[in-house]
Amino acid sequence: MLKYILLGFLNYQPMTGYELKSIIDNSTMHFWHAYHSQIYTMLRKLEDDGLLVSEVDDEADKLNRRTYTITAAGQHELQAWLATSMANVAPVKEELLVRVFFSAQRANADILDELRHQRRLHQNQLNEYRALAPDHLQDRYDSATQRDALFWSSTLKFGIAYEEMYLAWLDQLITTLESQA
């Protein structure tokens, strides 16, 4: 998946691994994230596969910044992937639900501590998403269109709806446990 995220961003304009890391942290974090170690490794692999080319401008800068550019083969692979259909829904993996599922033997006070802690974290997450201007990404790309902004803001809406759902669920469980005090 990271493969297509990198191809997707580089399809707008050439970038370094560091810039890609920063953009992923600031724009896809509500549905996909990656470590820098993973990004640099994958960029090398995509270059080996002929989907990207890279160059370091030794003259102009000593930081060894390697700028990656998507190739025609890379663009083709990206479009081919986008055209394929997802056979199944992506499975959810939620650690907190594992903990809740096996919580029957724990004291309500301890469970409530953890739930309230999680509630704060998710409230923070929601606040961060809401603080993002709808066009916070558009400013970074010359080639971004109104249509890009439509899809980007749609994924952000998902992130907001997810956190709102999560908070409502937490509140429901917290209220239930409190009423047993």
Add this chain to the structure above:
Amino acid sequence: MLKYILLGFLNYQPMTGYELKSIIDNSTMHFWHAYHSQIYTMLRKLEDDGLLVSEVDDEADKLNRRTYTITAAGQHELQAWLATSMANVAPVKEELLVRVFFSAQRANADILDELRHQRRLHQNQLNEYRALAPDHLQDRYDSATQRDALFWSSTLKFGIAYEEMYLAWLDQLITTLESQA
């Protein structure tokens, strides 16, 4: 995480790998899933670590069914894990959002095909969750209490809320794209 799911279920009663696979498929699938290859491997590892013990009853059955039982060390490790706090929210990984994010160059008709396809899948998922009786798990465990049922049904509520949220988000995006026809 699978480690604690296996310990968690075996904390109710001894079981075989096959039974654990079946129970995971029928009860935690909305927040965690695992392949049988992973389950058998992990059970062996947990036995090596002294958290489980297993035996095959050669006399009574030829199916080589290996029944795992949690040890005191395993119970301790499970409780210790439940007592730790999650430092961060679990990151979401949603392939469909990756696709939507990079969809600007695709035709609306193609995107709508995929979104409607996903809508059907998520509607099916929601219907399945709603069809589960609130006590569908309780019947399987002698030692399950009312309190177990409370937490189990709470995680199921999460699954239902998640799918409802997902459908509402899909409908919103579908409507937006349709209005551009």
Add this chain to the structure above:
DNA sequence: CATGCCATGTAAGGGGTTACATGATTTT
């Protein structure tokens, strides 16, 4: 006697996580 389900495993490859490692530039 064929199909479907019960039952358990191994192996290869891919992807994700954490830690280690280094060094330049910019800001305070």
Add this chain to the structure above:
DNA sequence: AAAATCATGTAACCCCTTACATGGCATG
């Protein structure tokens, strides 16, 4: 001068996914 940020990489380990592989039991 110190601290923060920019910038790139490697290595070990673990987990997940897919495929391969085998064989017993039950039902029609």
